[in-house]
Amino acid sequence: MEGEIVSPVAGPVGRDQGHEFPSDGHRPPARQRARTRGVTACSLCRSRKTKCDNQRPTCGYCSRTQVECAYEDDVELNSCHIIESELLKKIETLTGLLQSQALQLTGRDESTFPPILPDTEFSALPAQNHIENHYHHYHYYQETSKNSKPNESLIEPQSTCTDHGSLSVGVDSVLSWKIFPQTYSYLTLPRDSDDNCVQSIPLPNVEYFELARLESKYITYVHTKNPIVDPRDIHHQICHVVENGLSWNTSTCLVALVCALGATSERYVAQQKSSSSLSPNEMQIDHGLMKDLEIADRFWNIAVKRIGLAMSENSLEAVQCLCLAGIWYMYNFQPLQAWKYFRLASNAWYVSFITRMPSLTNRPYDVGGSLTLEQSLYFTCYKSECELAFELPLPTSILHDIGYPHAFPSPPNVDDQAVDKDDSAIQRRSWYYYLAEIASRHLLNRIIQTHSSSKLQTPKDIRCMLQKVQIFQSQLEDWYISLPPSLSFPRPLGDITPLEEELPQLLRGRYLAILELCFRPFIQLCVSDPLEIEPDLLAKVADAASQGLKYCVIRLWGLRTPNRHHGLWFILRLIVTTSLILIAADKAQRNPALNGAQRLQMPEGWKQQILATRELFSRFWSDRKGGIYQCSQILDWALADGDEEMS
Template sequence: MKRVSRSAVTYPRKRAVTACQICRLRKTKCDNNRPSCSFCLSSGRVCVYDDSQVDQSKFDPASLAILSQINVVLSELNTVSSKLDGTSASNGGKRVIANPYSLNAAPGVTNMEHVLAWPIYDDVEGIRSLTYDYREHDDKLLETPMLMDVVDRTKVPELVQQFFHYVHTKNPICNVRVTEHYANEISQTGFGWNFESCIILLICALGAIAGPAKSEQDRLIATAYFVEARKRIAFVKHNTLQAAQCYFFCGMFRMYNIQPVIAWQEFHQACLILRTFLLMKDDNSDGSKVNGQSEPKSERRSSTTRHGYTMSVEQRLFWSSLKSETELSLELCFPTSGLANIKYPDLFPSPPTEEEGEIDEKAWFFYLTELMLRRTTDNVINAFYCCEPSEWLTTPTRDLIDSVKVFEGRLEDCKKSIASSLQFHYGATPGDELTYVTKGRFVDAYEYLYRPLVYCAMHGSPDPALRPYVDKYVYYVTTWSDTLADVHRHHGTWYYIRFICRVMVVLMGLVKAQVLDRLPVDLDTLMTRCNLLLSRWEGESPDLSAIKDILNTLWMTVSEQSLSPETVRSNPSSV
């Protein structure tokens, strides 16, 4: 198995007169010392100049290629946002452009509920709200009768390894060696009432439920470990990285159980704790004490605490928590914690240190790609969705298309830059989960990107310039149709189902508005597959049952307008 290379890479440096990124964020004078300015050196922070970007000795060439594409995407955002901002202002609207270097997409008109509010569906009866009080439904998980002997300490090492295989590869927020040490100790001595036992119980819960072909019995076993962990979370010191890590894993477990609202509460709590922790750390930046002794500031950020929290663990916990909260806030239209407004000095997470244990190379590339695509998608959302859809109609079509083209180029560059082990073809089904999820992230970004033009084609006057982008939308969003029935329980199951249903609503709107004269797949077949998928999962989340009813109501209104399918998909580059 390939591992991330830690070999040093040297690069020529040029003297710059501009401040480092941290001093620019702080708006303070920078002395431009290399490789680290005086402030970064004294505070133990990673000093980053624009001509060096990151501490490149920590990254292998493939990681550097991914990070360079992030910088290209971010540099283009200001141009696109400024253009759209000026157009919106001329129409009396307002836009809020978030910090492009963070993961910060403000909840707007992005989710399925807002698509259902499009004027094309004004004459359809039976569309109802998807807003529920999930608490009664979600709390049933903790009411399941359990026997304490289900929690078996001898199974801990096995469950921890399952966690590393199925969960840690996607969110590497813990120290592998420290976690294995805790697991071995607990397997011999049993569980206590402390952080170590709480975190291992959560990891065991995730290890028991994660992976394909899991039974209901596996889910009950996972729930037993989770319930025991929740009893101990009060014993974890608040406003610490340990507490944030526990709540993050709680949020992940809730997502595995299709409990989005309570998952948001858990992720939100993790972000609030991180925000407080970082603010408190900044307040103590003049020095700290360990065991009554003053600790040098330059050592404090690089040292490993007794719980294994290196700076790279902190970085990954920060970005994973922020990413998870952002994604749920977009779908649920819930407020965010404000963690994105923290001027976090480390723009990218560093690979695990040798002390933590190595991570699989492909998994690390996947994690960087996830962050890159989340940033890119958030930038698309902040550029196009911080307004009502009606403003898309009042924006000149050419301006919208020009802005879309910029992001198209960035997404194409992003795809070229990802590691070879994660490369895929849109017309084919990837053979492994990480590549499959990567493909889904790109498709999601394209769906957000082309949707404003699809709206204009549905509701505005006919414009031939829009048709190629409608075709591109249909091409990309239907690439999932061949694997629709193969969805198993994982962290993103709920997101995936919501994405599919949102896309179905848009496709039926295109048929209803008579924008399309052909479809790349049979819409009737897609509807059948969606019903099968929703029937499988509707008992676990109340919104999925409501979505199923709504989709069938819409289908009744458009089924007679269903069009003959075009059996061969066209490549979007040719439309």
């Protein structure tokens, strides 16, 4: 398909690839889906809706993915298994709902949707190796339980404001395990103080050369992860500031935020050296980074004086300002301040959305314009709120229940948006990453939802969870093989090192996070209480828990001394969380009554890896912002033994 993107996770909204519709714009009646299946297909292939080669005792797919293979005539199906007919009916309902809503929003025939953007490297992949369109991913990761709502988003934080920590997977959730002394709630809750308030500092240099340099840094190091500004628009706004100076409007606020984030961002380096081993040229570069931090403060001072203008407006430009302010606070280890601005951005987006609804039905379909911006802002604001809600006891987002009809944002035509050819390549790769990251977040959040609603109290519950983990692993496998070559990475099966490029490094981190979270409930089960279950089930639980411990260490192996980016705060807490899990398992093995813990296989060199990773990030642990110092104190306490309550 020349001139059209074949996205790893998304495609043209409303397009049913491979099918033509009548010229009158009406879809023909859906054909009845055949309800036939091979009676000997294994449980996993049946749940994936894929053909099974029926090999016994292990089919080909289960053998390749190294998961347990079970046939209906060999073992009794678990009561929690999703009935295929109900699942197919749910998918068909969702398809019709999504398609009708897309037509209502655009007022256009589905067959007239324009192509998005070309990509030769991904379109060359076999068709079975990538996900065809929006609907496939939406269906694949959509919650299929009877109680799910048709429009229910998959990015879900806590269900109520008072249900603190119910979906937490961070440091405090592991500290609540029975193996640790119970101190007090929210031990690591940061007490942010806004030391980035308005100050009397010199104005920044607003000459073209300086602003163009900071714009380039922003596009390269910040925009690649969150494409929420149009590069052409921001370039024109920067030129306007150069020609006319700083104004009191949201446009100047947006330019100042872009420059501030560009100045504070750093180039990704796979392995960094200590300051004592830097060459004179490298020391000069390091000095340049320090100077850029001063420049960043000057531009932030300009932006924060105008941020009130963004709070008073409900435009997409105001949402951009508020969202970038949240990203700024994440760069500066102030997660509660960041959450406040992400929440303001979500509220402004929502008001903008509902007040523009009457005009949306008459709006021409514009992939490269406001629709793409609207969608990317929605996903960035919502995703940012939810990521913090999984670490801290925060209420749900206003975007939680709005029934937004898009499962993924529609990529723009980057060739039209790009400033030059190199910028076009950067943006194209950025959008592939952005879509792949959202797809992984869909699966990650579904896993967290499943774990939070499942109580492993009976053998039946445990077997059900083991089966769900197999399904999650198969979904992760599909996500992995859907990645385009420029974002793919070798399977992290053992001792790994940081990757040379940042975007594959980030996606590999998400891949490992999903695997580790799949098995975490079994670790908690083994280290909490004696298990009165059958020996064969106990062996399976211990094996799953040991897998989880292995992935904890692999997650630490894959980390690098980071460049400063807005995910660094999460990485520092990740180090403490995975370390606490490993320490909990080691501590439990010293208690003979915990029969599950006695069967755990601790990864070789796990404690040395914790110490090495702690040392690698040593320059950050003394930071008093964002609860980082408290986290380092907890880690030291746990490494010292963790038997006494913390003071």
